[in-house]
Amino acid sequence: MTDAVGRPTDRFGGPGARSPLIAALTDYGIGPYAALLQASARYPAAVGIDWLDLDHGVALGDVRAGALTLRRTLPHLPPCVCVGVVDPGVGTARRAVALRTATGHVLVGPDNGLLQPAARRLGGVTELVDLGGSPLRIHGPARTFDGRDLFGPVAGALAAGTPLSDVGVEVEPASLMVLALPAPRRTVEGIDATVLEVDHFGTLVLALDEQLTGLGPLPPLGASGRVRSALGGGEAFVLGQTFADAPHGGLVLFVDSDGALALARRDGSAAALLHSGPADALTLAFGGDDADDDGPLVA
């Protein structure tokens, strides 16, 4: 049996061999809000619960960025509980949910698209509960901190073994809100793709996977091309496997550690070079007039 990234599931050891694990992703920043979320999940339980901070630096209210990070990271974790809170609609009528995936991961958070791309990559939703009237909600003075008052306690109870049906009301798995993600498009000029994320190194992760999402296969390694952003210009890139496949300061297009195509700049930031960030469009073309004479062109 293999996991969501194609590796044997037993590399994570058997169930019960460790403390249960909760992973967390929020837009709270590293600091007291994230700490209170953690405390609300871990300390009501009488037994030890392990904790992993996936990311608290999601841009404020950026549900898509949070969703992509969950999708990118959760397949590398053993079956665990993940609490995700990027929740600009806190306190409104948006649903709060918990769900189980085919891989046995349990996800807790707002039903605003945040959890869905990860759930899909983890084999899809097998159980979904609405936390609206959850008996685990802590009723405090405010309605603005569901991380501490609802999602944390629910995640803690689930990690300690409480069944999903005890923390909320079962609803149709297909009712989970779907997050729309941009698809690449082939044009006369090349391939239009949207920037999904910029990582810590200034690498641009594209909404474009290795198989070009049905647009055809990639040219062989070493192929050259040009990339153009909305601000015009055209920068050369080489199709490679690692940063060092580009000349110093040059761009490399590569399959990143999550299987997506990404543009990195050797010893620099591709985001800065191309003045591009999340949601910006880039046009990629292989071959053509190549300023980079490191290798033969592949049209």
Added chain:
Amino acid sequence: MTDAVGRPTDRFGGPGARSPLIAALTDYGIGPYAALLQASARYPAAVGIDWLDLDHGVALGDVRAGALTLRRTLPHLPPCVCVGVVDPGVGTARRAVALRTATGHVLVGPDNGLLQPAARRLGGVTELVDLGGSPLRIHGPARTFDGRDLFGPVAGALAAGTPLSDVGVEVEPASLMVLALPAPRRTVEGIDATVLEVDHFGTLVLALDEQLTGLGPLPPLGASGRVRSALGGGEAFVLGQTFADAPHGGLVLFVDSDGALALARRDGSAAALLHSGPADALTLAFGGDDADDDGPLVA
């Protein structure tokens, strides 16, 4: 029996059910200094000690900001040891102390006001010891890192079960330095209140609680008003419960997750809109000429 925020204390499980816990707050930033504090507390012990980073992003030397974050967070933790280090006077004659509160929390840090507001909220100080000649101090080459050389080892020993009287010399609990906090004032124009904190979302937390600290009760939900900062102008706000009670870009005055009044901007930063930050004064007035026509005025 209820805890400092009015909930049953047994929600944290019984004593001894988990590893002992140390929570930490400093102005060290996330990085090697905070890691060395943690190591100095956890690894001399022969048994496992759990660790929670409350906040290491306190503004450099800002004792008041650290004190407010401790007061805001510790009531949500089970009885534990908390080490707080915002200590511009390190190496001088300022006292170093450890104390126990009525709730059973143990606080360790400099006696410069940092620990006192939290201790007061946790039922007051029942034991206080001066760490000046503590046998646990590590004598290294420097006198500038009491987090690693004194507070960490003391916190670790206390978490492992060492009595307070073994880590320092007992002194009068009332001798703990009190931190002065600004009080609100009613004027002919409205209520003058000081900004205590700006959170990660740009929300301004005011030195003003739900009961207006004796200035009278709040108008009903939905009431409108105006807030003026030192830079003049006057921005409309609505008294609500959550961010979505304001129109897009509008201000909401609400009781925050700690019971304090706070001003937030829907889909934006109240701090940026009002050009205000910690220690700035704001004047709030309910009723008057309201630019927001979402609801009736309440004078």
Added chain:
Amino acid sequence: MTDAVGRPTDRFGGPGARSPLIAALTDYGIGPYAALLQASARYPAAVGIDWLDLDHGVALGDVRAGALTLRRTLPHLPPCVCVGVVDPGVGTARRAVALRTATGHVLVGPDNGLLQPAARRLGGVTELVDLGGSPLRIHGPARTFDGRDLFGPVAGALAAGTPLSDVGVEVEPASLMVLALPAPRRTVEGIDATVLEVDHFGTLVLALDEQLTGLGPLPPLGASGRVRSALGGGEAFVLGQTFADAPHGGLVLFVDSDGALALARRDGSAAALLHSGPADALTLAFGGDDADDDGPLVA
């Protein structure tokens, strides 16, 4: 028996008394990459492994900064596994290694100088293995994330008790790449020293230790002097033990918590005052025309 900073090793308790510990330092930033490194190390093991984030804020690709932080922090940790990843050459022919030191610490990372200064301070390398063909490497789509795909799994296996010889091929300990560090120089004007690091407080840590690296002993405490940076000027300093030994806004030269000489500014940033940062040169002179009239000069 004493540890690398001269304290009894038994202050860390005996072996086996706690969960095994992995400490981590990277230039990944706090977020998903650091979380995936952690997950790759901790969760394949069937037993609990403790984790300490030393620092993920190393400047991108700054091997020297990472090496200095490892050297500064590891002597304060019990024998443990440390994974260090500042690796601009990932995916190239640079070696990946794991090593054991005389103190029993195990270090894992690229062989680019990152690990060597810490290993030297920890008594030197007693075993070294090349991870090039390690059976623990995870073969994924990319060659750009050795933290997750190689160093993490290796660190986890070593923490769980796997012998070094099972994770790589034994090579000559002396073949570990040495990191060159700048040495101080005595000139007619004083002592030229290079800034090694700027810490969170703006303190400049110098490549100059208490014994002046053979240049002679320090003047007595209270001695005054001047420091000049490449941008000219000359700022007075006092030789002290803590920040408060300088007047407000003044500079103090002191032996820092790692035994190095450092320049701090009381209630401010020495780095900002002197417009200096890592790799900049400073010239220090004791005595001379002192603008600070707090005490007698010592020439």
